[in-house]
Amino acid sequence: MDQLxxxxxxxxxxxxxxxxxxxxxxxxxxxxxxxxADEYFQAxxxxxxxxxxxxxxxxRQIDFPRLTAWYGENDKPYSFxxxxxxxxxxxxxxxxxxxxxxxxxxxxxxxxLLNRYRDGNDSISWHTDAEKExxxxxVIASVNFGAERKFQLKHMETGEKVELILKHxxxxxxxxxxxxxxxxxxxxxxxKISERINLTFRVIK
Ligand SMILES: O=C(O)CCC(=O)C(=O)O
Ligand SMILES: [Fe+2]
Numbered sequence: 790m791d792q793l794x795x796x797x798x799x800x801x802x803x804x805x806x807x808x809x810x811x812x813x814x815x816x817x818x819x820x821x822x823x824x825x826a827d828e829y830f831q832a833x834x835x836x837x838x839x840x841x842x843x844x845x846x847x848x849r850q851i852d853f854p855r856l857t858a859w860y861g862e863n864d865k866p867y868s869f870x871x872x873x874x875x876x877x878x879x880x881x882x883x884x885x886x887x888x889x890x891x892x893x894x895x896x897x898x899x900x901x902l903l904n905r906y907r908d909g910n911d912s913i914s915w916h917t918d919a920e921k922e923x924x925x926x927x928v929i930a931s932v933n934f935g936a937e938r939k940f941q942l943k944h945m946e947t948g949e950k951v952e953l954i955l956k957h958x959x960x961x962x963x964x965x966x967x968x969x970x971x972x973x974x975x976x977x978x979x980x981k982i983s984e985r986i987n988l989t990f991r992v993i994k
Contacts (some may be wrong), residue, residue, distance in 0.1 A: 816961050840856060854913075855912065857903060859877065860900065890932060895928065918963075923968070929968070930962045932959070941953075941974050
């Protein structure tokens, strides 16, 4: 449905709020102007303490296909995919971005997970962001820098798919029941592409 709107409806350019079955999301392609987005991208590449995390699978350590970092004010450790992260304190850039996205998201975030996809071989596979610490109907705000990547949603009962291309400087807010009914992923691509950084702001209870 949203795909049809994008091509058939002249208002599509200004439409930012999308209601799908069992969830809704906001997508603002030009949330940050190019100059600001470039500045943040460079600062995040240079200053974030990126880590190669790995996970134990059948007795072997397997590297995640991306670099990660965890920042925020909450010192409760956060667990996902079998690893536990303790947050670094907010950096100036992260606080600035957080302040810019909160009015549009309608919540105050206390942490952010950062993912760095070095090339098309890096990815994140089907999952939900529905960990216990995030509570019922979590609001997750995702900010994107660098290379454009496909972001896919799949309804867990009907199999329906929605696909977005997340642009440099864009904001995606996932909300409502979405995390309880839809999985999402950023698939690998064979295209020769440069780096991408994604920030997902969250509220840890
Ligand atoms: O890179 C993205 O756009 C998504 C990242 C994500 O789903 C996550 O960190 O949970
Ligand atoms: Fe996610």
